[in-house]
Amino acid sequence: xxxxxxxxxxxxxxxxxMLQDAAILGADSIILDLEDAVSLTEKDSARILVREAIKxxxxxxxxxxxxINPLDTEFGPQDVEVIARVKPDTLLIPKxxxxxxxxxxxxxxxxxxxEGYAAGSIKIIALIETxxxxxxxxxxxxxxxxxxxxxxxxxxxxxxxxxxxxKEGEEIFYARNKVATVCRALKVDAIDTPFTDTNDYEGLxxxxxxxxxLGLTGKSAINPRQLDxxxxxxxxxxxxxxxxxxxxxxxxxxxxxxxxxxxLDGKMIDAxxxxxxxCTVDQCIRLGLISGEGGAR
Amino acid sequence: MxxxxxxxxxxxxxxxxxxxVRPNEGGKIxxxxxxxxxxxxxxxxxxxxxxxxxxMGIEGISIKAQDxxxxxxxxxxxxxxxxxxAI
Numbered sequence: 396x397x398x399x400x401x402x403x404x405x406x407x408x409x410x411x412x413m414l415q416d417a418a419i420l421g422a423d424s425i426i427l428d429l430e431d432a433v434s435l436t437e438k439d440s441a442r443i444l445v446r447e448a449i450k451x452x453x454x455x456x457x458x459x460x461x462x463i464n465p466l467d468t469e470f471g472p473q474d475v476e477v478i479a480r481v482k483p484d485t486l487l488i489p490k491x492x493x494x495x496x497x498x499x500x501x502x503x504x505x506x507x508x509x510e511g512y513a514a515g516s517i518k519i520i521a522l523i524e525t526x527x528x529x530x531x532x533x534x535x536x537x538x539x540x541x542x543x544x545x546x547x548x549x550x551x552x553x554x555x556x557x558x559x560x561x562k563e564g565e566e567i568f569y570a571r572n573k574v575a576t577v578c579r580a581l582k583v584d585a586i587d588t589p590f591t592d593t594n595d596y597e598g599l600x601x602x603x604x605x606x607x608x609l610g611l612t613g614k615s616a617i618n619p620r621q622l623d624x625x626x627x628x629x630x631x632x633x634x635x636x637x638x639x640x641x642x643x644x645x646x647x648x649x650x651x652x653x654x655x656x657x658x659l660d661g662k663m664i665d666a667x668x669x670x671x672x673x674c675t676v677d678q679c680i681r682l683g684l685i686s687g688e689g690g691a692r
Numbered sequence: 693m694x695x696x697x698x699x700x701x702x703x704x705x706x707x708x709x710x711x712x713v714r715p716n717e718g719g720k721i722x723x724x725x726x727x728x729x730x731x732x733x734x735x736x737x738x739x740x741x742x743x744x745x746x747x748m749g750i751e752g753i754s755i756k757a758q759d760x761x762x763x764x765x766x767x768x769x770x771x772x773x774x775x776x777x778a779i
Binding site: 410411412415439440443444446447448450451452 | 701702705706707708762763764765766768769770772773776777
């Protein structure tokens with residue numbers, strides 16, 4: 396079963412206390428950050444600390460993602476060289492473009508071969524935070540078979556666009572749409588930008604619902620206190636689950652009766668509605684809300 | 693490998709350790725440890741530090757460690773960083 400990425404929690408890579416607590420905070424994925432959260436003079440220190448943390452701490456219940464530095468800095472290639480050898484689940488590539496993704500892919504090929512890891516076992520998520528990256532997101536995803544998702548970086552993107560970043564987020568409407576649509580087309584996860592006011596839970600809920608409504612499949616977080624709110628938005632409601640189960644039951648009945656098309660509550664049920672119902676039920680199974688054997692139905 | 697200069701790594705924040713290394717002209721390995729948990733874990737902390745020093749093939753080093761409750765992985769990481777910065 397695929398990994399759930401409803402929440403991806405950023406953790407500063409040079410903070411030992413946070414690294415050792417990261418696994419138990421409840422996020423689906425943790426992003427151990429070697430980039431923006433680490434000062435230029437501590438890049439070496441954070442890289443070694445994150446390497447030792449991955450070697451030592453039991454992170455088996457979460458996806459371990461490491462955000463490396465851009466490959467066009469002196470730090471990025473060293474990050475890949477040191478971190479990939481202890482086999483994180485995933486690398487998060489900042490300011491991703493096709494060329495960078497191909498380069499990381501090649502570096503990972505070599506390291507996996509040298510270390511005896513299965514080819515392609517270390518995954519990649521592209522951080523889309525430039526106008527060029529956004530417009531090229533289809534090709535960025537296609538640049539590596541390791542790609543499992545895209546994370547939209549709203550702060551850097553709006554800076555690149557020269558526009559103001561607001562709490563309402565209307566300025567990233569197009570970016571969210573674009574990322575969600577392309578990710579859906581290429582069957583990878585679409586992760587939303589973090590909501591940066593860590594004391595505004597109402598705002599966080601609205602922002603998360605907006606992202607979910609546009610088709611994003613998860614949201615990054617910058618504080619553990621944000622996780623419950625995001626999880627609750629991304630979990631299907633009881634009413635949605637019941638409706639989805641009724642559609643699938645009705646579909647089974649229709650199949651038994653040899654009907655290609657059927658209606659429920661006076662509305663025609665066709666393939667897109669069935670697909671949506673199947674997605675809702677699958678998500679509930681992955682969340683453990685119902686059993687996968689149809690028992691709950 | 694030889695220590696050629698003074699270098700530091702880590703912090704004095706909780707769960708961390710500040711390591712300072714400098715050349716030891718007599719060629720010895722000398723360690724001075726301060727720790728909030730020295731009474732219970734002093735020996736273990738010293739072992740982790742000295743193990744990392746030997747693993748990196750270092751001789752002639754003086755180490756001052758100020759521990760604020762760091763786990764082994766942090767101690768090893770900070771010692772390695774300080775040594776890499778000092779060679």
